[in-house]
Amino acid sequence: xxxxRISILRDxxxxxxxxxxxxxxxxxxxxxRQLETGGADLLHLDVMDGHFVPNISFGAPVIESLRSQTNLxxxxxxxxxxxxxxxxPFVEAGSDLITxxxxxxxxxxxVIERIRDLGVGVGxxxxxxxxxxxxxxxxxxxxxxxxxSVWPGFGGQQFIRDVLPKIRAIRQRLAPHQRLxxxxxxxxxxxxxxxxxxxxxxxxxxxxxxxxxxxxAIADIRREAQRAEPWNRTNRSNPSSC
Ligand code: DX5
Ligand code: ZN
Numbered sequence: 001x002x003x004x005r006i007s008i009l010r011d012x013x014x015x016x017x018x019x020x021x022x023x024x025x026x027x028x029x030x031x032x033r034q035l036e037t038g039g040a041d042l043l044h045l046d047v048m049d050g051h052f053v054p055n056i057s058f059g060a061p062v063i064e065s066l067r068s069q070t071n072l073x074x075x076x077x078x079x080x081x082x083x084x085x086x087x088x089p090f091v092e093a094g095s096d097l098i099t100x101x102x103x104x105x106x107x108x109x110x111v112i113e114r115i116r117d118l119g120v121g122v123g124x125x126x127x128x129x130x131x132x133x134x135x136x137x138x139x140x141x142x143x144x145x146x147x148x149s150v151w152p153g154f155g156g157q158q159f160i161r162d163v164l165p166k167i168r169a170i171r172q173r174l175a176p177h178q179r180l181x182x183x184x185x186x187x188x189x190x191x192x193x194x195x196x197x198x199x200x201x202x203x204x205x206x207x208x209x210x211x212x213x214x215x216x217a218i219a220d221i222r223r224e225a226q227r228a229e230p231w232n233r234t235n236r237s238n239p240s241s242c
Contacts, residue, residue: 005073005096008041009121009143009179014225015201016218017042017075017181020066021057021155022205031209032070038215039222043072044183044203046155047090049080052104053153060089067094075099077125077183077203079152084111091118099123099146099181102134112141123181127151128160132169143178144201145170149194150184155205159185164197171198188220195225 008015018040023031035043045063050056063074076095080086083100090098098115102124105111115122123144124135128151135145147167150157163182171180182199187207194202202225204217211217 005071006121008073009097010177012176013200014195014222014229015041015179016208016222016225017044017201017203018208018214018218019044019046019155019183019203019205021046022209024209028066029069031214032066032072034214035208035218036070036072038213039218040072042075042201043070044205045074045076045095046152046205047076047078047080048153052081052101053079055153060086060093063090063095064093073097075123075181075203077123077146080104084114087111087115088118091115091120095120097121097123097143099125099144101125101127101152102138103127103130108138109141112138125152125183126166128163132166135170136173139170139173139178140175144181145174145178146181146183146203147199148184149182149186149190152184157185159190161193164193167194167197167199186221188217188224191221191224192228196228196230198230199225200229 018035048055048057074095077099081104112122121143123146124142125146127148149163179201180199181201182194183203186202186204208214208217
């Protein structure tokens with residue numbers, strides 16, 4: 001993983017990751033600057049292929065042109081059916097971490113190894129209908145697990161509370177240096193619930209970019225999550241001490 005941005009994942013604490021899916025692409029450079037100066041920790045990049053999900057967003061050339069505009073960590077979420085075919089262009093475009101969906105792969109270990117060989121971090125994502133057990137075998141191999149809290153494909157959907165037990169089940173099995181990201185319907189009203197369950201990396205699109213001041217929205221989400229975080233990452237290996 002690129003050394004200058006890796007610390008944002010490895011250092012303890014809540015991370016807020018605005019999703020560029022909610023941006024106005026007519027003024028995306030200006031919005032990127034607003035997010036960077038406004039306290040965004042990662043930039044979440046939602047790639048949709050119109051096949052795994054019923055929507056199409058943007059591809060590697062767009063990410064490459066964004067790379068020259070910001071030093072934010074690029075957290076690329078591939079909602080596509082062939083992650084191995086496309087991972088390399090997304091790495092070359094400037095992604096720092098590539099997340100693929102467990103539902104599309106019958107050999108996730110091989111995909112994880114191949115993405116890691118490209119020199120970036122690796123995440124695995126689960127749809128709301130996929131049980132936690134689907135990723136138990138590969139947990140040790142990844143830097144991040146991404147729990148979808150809406151069915152992927154569109155921004156602005158309502159948070160699905162049923163995913164909270166899944167967040168808890170996965171958190172209990174992760175090492176302190178691994179991150180647990182949640183994506184979909186996250187905002188000031190839902191941040192506390194997911195952080196209390198064990199999420200430490202919160203993706204938010206419409207709740208940040210539809211606000212007149214994105215920096216205030218980022219700060220509000222971070223505050224709610226920090227207030228609810230059950231223990232900090234430095235003693236997660238021994239949660240019973242809290
Ligand atoms: C859904 C995407 C999400 C989405 C989040 O397919 O993966 O990242 O953009 O958007 P909000 O925060 O608006 O639910
Ligand atoms: Zn996403």
